[in-house]
Amino acid sequence: MNISKLFLTLFLLISATNLSFSQNKKDKVSAQKEFRYTNPITRDSTISMRDHFIIKVDDLWYCVGTSNPVWTGPNPGVRMLVSKDMINWKQHSFIIDAKKLPKDTPYNGRFWAPEIHFIQGKYWLTVNSGKVTKEDPKGMSTHSIWLFSADKVTGPYKLVNGPLTPQYNNDSTLFEDEDGQVYLYCSGNGLFQAKIDLKTGKLTTPIEKFLDKKQPGWPEWMVGGIEGPFVIKKEGTYFMFFSTWTRGYEVGLLKSKSPLGPWELASPEPIFGTRKKGYRTEMAKENGYDKLFFTDTEDPYQETGHNALFIGPDGNLWNSCHYFMYEKRPYPYSQTFEPWESGPQMGIEPVHYKDGMFYIIGPTWTEQIIKY
Template sequence: MQPRPHVDFARAEGVGAAPLAAGQHTFSYTNPITRDTAISMRDHFIIKVGKQWFCTGTSMPVWSGHNPGVRLLVSDDLIHWRQHSWLIDGKKLSADCPYNGRFWAPEIHYIKNKYWLTVNSGQVTAQDPKGMRTHSIWLFSSDKVTGPYKLVNGPLTPQYNNDATLFEDEDGQTYLYCSGNGLWQAKIDLNTGKLVGKIQQFRGAKDANNPGWMVGGIEGPFVLKRAGTYFMFFSTWTRGYEVGLLRSQSPLGPWELAAPEPIFGTRKREYRAEMARGGGYADLQFADTPDPYQETGHNAIFEGPDGQLWSSCHYFFDQRITPLADWQKVPQLGIEPLHFRNGIFAIDGPTSTPQTVKY
């Protein structure tokens, strides 16, 4: 069976096979989808291949030292997930491996009949025990979603960059987007793994034209195209963890806010309160959202059970809630349908009660 890309652009454009009669099938889910400390991750990225979904992300621990590697989960129904393998096993990397650090926010994209794995990491040394001084982007490829993956090139950029994502346009040109004290972009030649020209920062968190809800920090880009317009999802941790949306008529911008407010996420005044005070934005006026989460962000888009586009990201319970089960104390996978309303994308939620989608 020919594998399918994680985003079905034909359906995203509203063309293709005729949909099934409404209500012929149902899909029920309750977030967070995973409830298991053993497969806890942040920054979930899902790709559908054949009749299965595969998921990768940032494994625990996130902030201290280096984490175990690049984990791959698999599911037959998008509800029940199990460990498949380690695409990169940190225990098997040598001490002088230049990417043996933290393995943040990996993604897998199916482009030009191959799978391309982006990994964000650096080298752990005695002077840099978390590998952050050399933290950048590494590109791997494979003929199968499950690997094995072979290093193509890295580091792709000369400075700290993170949260790399890929986007192939209709003309076959591929683009790299990433974060790193703002959002960055460049063309990339996948065959060589080399950027075409210099990577450019095109938006900083504290740019003069940014609204207050972006000033804490922006990260986690993901790009798709609809009816000739390019849309970029991104996350911000200013008021909690929220997803904003940019749009452009070109894959390299200029990018403008598609909506004056985030299209998804959770707001909690005490979220990273110390960071907000230190950053000078603790006085932003907003009310907490009623959801039970402190984080729902760093989203990516994938093909859901109904053949339409869905959003995935990590759902992390508000740690002020007591008592919490062990699985609620760490981030878990959450999913929601992606909608297109009034010329922009929208994501309802985040939800925590049973949901049913008819299709």
């Protein structure tokens, strides 16, 4: 082979290699996906809920939460929403329909903060409610935790046991450890924990209050109230997310080397949420924490709290909360208060983990683009 033919062969080989590299690069770029979202995700008064809990099953996302009316009396039951894309949500059903319950049902009250966990091949629904009577029209004196199970996420759900505790408890959640042991966590003027046997629905250890909202030595941003625990294990550490409404609605984070503690703050400040001095001022004054000093967050919300984690569209952990617009917002978010803004709506954000700590950026209110 002469020199000219040799250079021509080398040129063709290099060109082919560069073309292949360029094509592979183009293929990778074209294969990259993106997810666009703007909070609040839902903007519909008919499916307004608090305490959104999302679970992904196959290619669909399901959501349950606390339906309206929240404070004034019984609500219609446990509403389930469904979505194919995490953006467009519609009502699927009431997996507990209050209208269809017998009058003597002992859990026919408010149906607060339901959650669905897939554990040991079944779906386990926790509901917090009590019995409505003439003397107790909101069912608060018997308000506690009820456990249901189903073979499918959409039900039908059958009662396993309840009430699970002998006192007022709320915001129950379940966590299965790697050894198969399941734990129950809940709130009720503080945070509580116990081991539970799901098959019988019975606690196998006494329910223990391990953290009070006015725990000595703990920060002032907890004194208004703490609620909504959610537990996850990462790299051998147990993390418990919880919410507080002292300054608006914020999410704090605890950590422990054991599922039953002792628990300590993973961060001295909330890791997520909104703060507004003009929100719940009467409650703050009545309970003696109206003198706390803090600055408002720039977001247009009065509440972003009661969080839970779920698998998002990119296959990673995401956070769900109810996002509640602040009517007194002093910034040019919107000059018109839309009807849907008068109630809580669904909000979501990606969850980040780095150097032994969870982070949630936000809450956001402009379009976000997640590439994966």
